[in-house]
Structures are given as C-alpha cells and as structure tokens.
Amino acid sequence: MEKILVTTDFSANSKAAMRFAIQLASQKEYELTFFHSYSVSNLSSMSDAEFTAYEKKEAEKIQKKLNQFVEKVYIGIGVDSKSNKCVIKSAVLTDSNIREYAVKNKFSFICISTRGSGKMKKIFGSNTSNLIRHSAVPVISIPYNYRRSEVTNILYASDFFNFDFEFNKVMEFATPLMVGVDILHFKPHKAVVPNLQNITDNINKYPEFAVKLHIGTLNMVESLQSNIQSVIKRLKPSMLIMFTQQNRSFLDKIFVGSKSVNYSFYAKVPLLVFKKINDK
Structure with a gap:
C-alpha cells in the first residue's frame, strides 16, 4: 500500500x-x-x-x-x-x-x-x-485555505521535456483515482511544439480516461504563475501537477527560481511536485 x-x-x-x-x-x-x-x-x-x-x-x-x-x-x-x-x-x-x-x-x-x-x-x-x-x-x-472536496480532475503543467517519463508518473497517480487529466503547455509566440505526435501517442494509450491537451501561447507580459492561474480559473482542476529541477545553483534559485517552488506560494489548488528525471 x-x-x-x-x-x-x-x-x-x-x-x-x-x-x-x-x-x-x-x-x-x-x-x-x-x-x-x-x-x-x-x-x-x-x-x-x-x-x-x-x-x-x-x-x-x-x-x-x-x-x-x-x-x-x-x-x-x-x-x-x-x-x-x-x-x-x-x-x-x-x-x-x-x-x-x-x-x-x-x-x-x-x-x-x-x-x-x-x-x-x-x-x-x-x-x-x-x-x-x-x-x-x-x-x-x-x-492554507483548502476545504475538503473530491479530487475529480488534474491539471498537469508540462514543458514537454522527458514527457514520456513525466506523463507516466502523472497517470500512475491519476489512474487509481479515476479522474480526468488536462495537460497544459505554454509555447512562445509562433513556436512549433516539438514531438507533438509522440505526445499524442502517449495520450492515446489511455482511451478510457478524459485526457485533454491544451497548448497555449505564453503571455510574456505576465509571469508563468499568472499564465497558469488563468487556465486554472477556466478549467477549475482539483489539483495541479508539476515537475521541478532540483539540482540548480543557489544563484539560479534566486534570479530564476524554480517554477514549481514559486507557484507553491501562490497556489489556489493543491500542488503535487515530482523532481525531474535528470536530477542527480
């Protein structure tokens, strides 16, 4: 168990x-x-x-x-x-x-x-x-202000790096709960999403689940937290899943910051954080 x-x-x-x-x-x-x-x-x-x-x-x-x-x-x-x-x-x-x-x-x-x-x-x-x-x-x-409610759908915010590994982790968590999964990716303006067919093939492995892909254009005026929050307001997920890079330098953490760490301070929904596969 x-x-x-x-x-x-x-x-x-x-x-x-x-x-x-x-x-x-x-x-x-x-x-x-x-x-x-x-x-x-x-x-x-x-x-x-x-x-x-x-x-x-x-x-x-x-x-x-x-x-x-x-x-x-x-x-x-x-x-x-x-x-x-x-x-x-x-x-x-x-x-x-x-x-x-x-x-x-x-x-x-x-x-x-x-x-x-x-x-x-x-x-x-x-x-x-x-x-x-x-x-x-x-x-x-x-x-801190969470009130108990059933987990019915999950939002997975992805940068599409190591997608196979990360998506499998998300589905390992979501499958026993029998909940829907929304995959969120923000791309820069006019950028092409790499390996889109591979991503679609992974999603199609779970036909019994409501897995939906959302690809948005990153609003460079707003922070990533704000971009994610706007989607959360629209989709109303029960929780958010992110993957974080842990093995960065101290200066990276100050001037760049872990997106998942930063988001945890503004989160409106429960946030599950896995470490990325290439962390030592």
Missing part, C-alpha cells in the same frame, strides 16, 4: 494538508501517517540525566497533543480515524527531519500546508519550499 506522510505544526493552517490527505485516502487506499517535528532545548543548568528525563516527559506531552489534534480534525470532517498513525520525531531542522523520515520509511508522498510569504523567505526557504527543492519523495503542497 502506498503511504503519505502528512506534516503538522499544530497550527490551523496545517489542517489543510490533513484534510486533503484524508480526502485522497477516501478515494484510494493510502496509509496516512501524521508527523510532527519538534525540538527540546536545554536552556537551564540541568544535568544530562535531568535533561533526558525532561525531554522524555516533553515528548510524551507532544505525542498526546498530536494524537488529540489529529482526532479533532477527523471528527471535524466526520471521518473515522482508526487507521491513522501519529509520529513525532526530534530534530533541529524541520524540513530535513521530514525528508529523512520519509525516505527511511519509504513514503510515496509528503503532504504539507503552505501559505504566501515574503520575498526573502521564498529565496532562503520555508519548510514547504525546502521540501520541494530537496526532497527525493514527491511533495503535495496544500493552500
């Missing part, structure tokens, strides 16, 4: 990721683990033995808080919570803690809530952007 690691910091915003994961598990049999990363500091003159006892006591409090927090979310949406797992793990860096736990325990996805932040926070990283940039496990980023 595939597994989703659902992160929470006990905030109201973090409930968005929890609601989405619960909804997804109601449509396909996913095993959910709710995860909280914490850190306990020795800010006094406690001995090692005293601090160990104190840390254990704090961990017990945090575990109880997580159990109760998750239970309340399930009760709030009227779903049975008996099959969920709640895990806490201590570490200084939250995003590294999440990534390491997800890889070690072979999770299929990491699900985390996000919301907009300032320019420098976007550059130097929030937990969500750091996960998208560095996680070997695909990340599902959920807008």
